[in-house]
Amino acid sequence: MKGDIETYFENGQWKNKVEGSARAASTHDTKADAVDKGRDMARERKVEHFIRNQDGKIGERNTYGHDPRSIPG
Numbered sequence: 157m158k159g160d161i162e163t164y165f166e167n168g169q170w171k172n173k174v175e176g177s178a179r180a181a182s183t184h185d186t187k188a189d190a191v192d193k194g195r196d197m198a199r200e201r202k203v204e205h206f207i208r209n210q211d212g213k214i215g216e217r218n219t220y221g222h223d224p225r226s227i228p229g
């Protein structure tokens with residue numbers, strides 16, 4: 157979904173970026189700080205939050221708001 161939040165490591169810093177943006181929305185010294193900020197951003201926007209490990213692989217993924225994979229029932 158457009159506007160999802162991605163937390164990732166780049167150039168010695170942890171960053172958060174909104175999908176579709178060219179630049180990071182926030183930078184942090186620790187992964188924990190970046191994850192906290194990314195979670196807040198995702199909750200505000202009601203989108204997914206992708207948390208990457210330092211090697212770039214997705215380590216965690218959380219959905220805030222509508223989950224397109226959920227089954228109505």
